[in-house]
Amino acid sequence: MPGLKTIKSIQASLAKWYQQEKRDLPWRDTQDPYRILVSEFMLQQTQVKTVIPYYQRWIKSFPTAKILARAHEASVLKHWEGLGYYSRARNLHRAAKMIVKEFQGRVPDTWDEILKLPGVGRYTAGAVLSIAFNRNVPVLDGNVKRVLSRLFCIRENGSNPASENRLWQVAEKLVPSGAPGDFNQALMELGATGCLPQKPLCLLCPLNAVCRAKRDGVQAQFPPKKIKTAAKKIEVSAAVIQRNGKTYIQQRPQKGLMGGLWEFPGGKMEKGESPEKCLEREIMEELGVQVTIKKKIMTIKHSYTQFRVTLHVFICGLKQGRIHTTCCDQWKWVSLKNINQYPFPAANVKILKYLNLNSHIGHTNKS
Numbered sequence: 001m002p003g004l005k006t007i008k009s010i011q012a013s014l015a016k017w018y019q020q021e022k023r024d025l026p027w028r029d030t031q032d033p034y035r036i037l038v039s040e041f042m043l044q045q046t047q048v049k050t051v052i053p054y055y056q057r058w059i060k061s062f063p064t065a066k067i068l069a070r071a072h073e074a075s076v077l078k079h080w081e082g083l084g085y086y087s088r089a090r091n092l093h094r095a096a097k098m099i100v101k102e103f104q105g106r107v108p109d110t111w112d113e114i115l116k117l118p119g120v121g122r123y124t125a126g127a128v129l130s131i132a133f134n135r136n137v138p139v140l141d142g143n144v145k146r147v148l149s150r151l152f153c154i155r156e157n158g159s160n161p162a163s164e165n166r167l168w169q170v171a172e173k174l175v176p177s178g179a180p181g182d183f184n185q186a187l188m189e190l191g192a193t194g195c196l197p198q199k200p201l202c203l204l205c206p207l208n209a210v211c212r213a214k215r216d217g218v219q220a221q222f223p224p225k226k227i228k229t230a231a232k233k234i235e236v237s238a239a240v241i242q243r244n245g246k247t248y249i250q251q252r253p254q255k256g257l258m259g260g261l262w263e264f265p266g267g268k269m270e271k272g273e274s275p276e277k278c279l280e281r282e283i284m285e286e287l288g289v290q291v292t293i294k295k296k297i298m299t300i301k302h303s304y305t306q307f308r309v310t311l312h313v314f315i316c317g318l319k320q321g322r323i324h325t326t327c328c329d330q331w332k333w334v335s336l337k338n339i340n341q342y343p344f345p346a347a348n349v350k351i352l353k354y355l356n357l358n359s360h361i362g363h364t365n366k367s
């Protein structure tokens with residue numbers, strides 16, 4: 001653990017650097033705990049530049065927890081469309097409802113209470129309490145883990161609870177009693193903009209005089225690498241089934257991956273199967289109908305945390321049978337004009353874009 005003198009030096013250097021170098025970000029203009037909570041939900045696993053437009057749109061539509069609590073889930077998910085990890089959107093929606101029901105519309109300002117909100121873990125609690133309420137609590141995200149590991153040559157990467165705990169203890173030691181929010185943001189900012197994973201900008205770093213990894217020239221060894229498992233590759237076929245100028249869409253079950261989002265039907269290719277055969281089989285299994293495949297419109301490559309998906313997309317018509325499905329929460333025939341109101345996963349948004357650009361496809365097939 002660092003000594004008091006080192007801690008004081010780190011606090012002072014970081015505070016000065018942060019005042020001069022901090023990026024102008026929309027959630028830094030406010031002390032409103034709800035807005036800070038929204039930004040922290042969005043920033044989990046997502047980069048700042050991706051989050052900014054989503055945050056601005058969100059605050060325009062849902063400026064308070066009360067307004068968010070009253071919103072329909074479809075609208076909430078639509079605002080999150082493309083940001084990924086949709087459980088964050090559903091949790092934020094549920095958290096807003098809890099804030100209204102149990103905390104009189106105010107984001108709770110104590111550790112025990114804020115942790116009761118759905119989707120709020122140790123990191124989000126620390127960020128909101130320190131930034132919005134000036135509470136003397138630490139934060140530990142991926143950026144902070146990297147900075148701390150290098151600063152003190154700690155051989156921990158937070159890949160298991162014991163390792164994570166050790167880093168939390170160090171972070172806790174460092175937080176000053178005055179302006180903890182600025183200090184925490186400064187640590188995260190340094191990790192995001194200076195203490196980069198590949199080539200840390202040590203010459204410009206405010207902590208270079210006390211950094212042990214810099215002193216020993218071993219920055220690349222910290223934090224120790226996590227053992228990565230290779231992402232699984234899967235091939236999927238999807239059908240844009242059209243009838244009388246409308247398109248079939250279905251809603252994924254609420255529980256599970258991308259729950260509550262809408263999608264085009266389809267499924268995983270089996271060994272030795274062609275994309276077309278896969279599509280015919282999946283549609284028969286899932287919807288109980290035969291389709292006529294009219295044309296392939298695109299191949300989409302999309303990455304999820306554990307999968308690399310290749311998605312083959314076909315325009316289809318209905319050949320035989322009536323749709324009866326149990327694989328989804330609900331299904332609809334919608335016009336192209338209305339389809340954009342529904343929240344879709346990112347890969348399906350690419351199909352929507354194609355359909356919007358080629359809108360004649362939806363109106364000429366009267367199958």
Ligand code: SF4
Nearest residue numbers: 195200202205211214
């Ligand atoms: S001196 Fe280099 S390695 Fe150390 S904290 Fe600063 S940027 Fe990171």
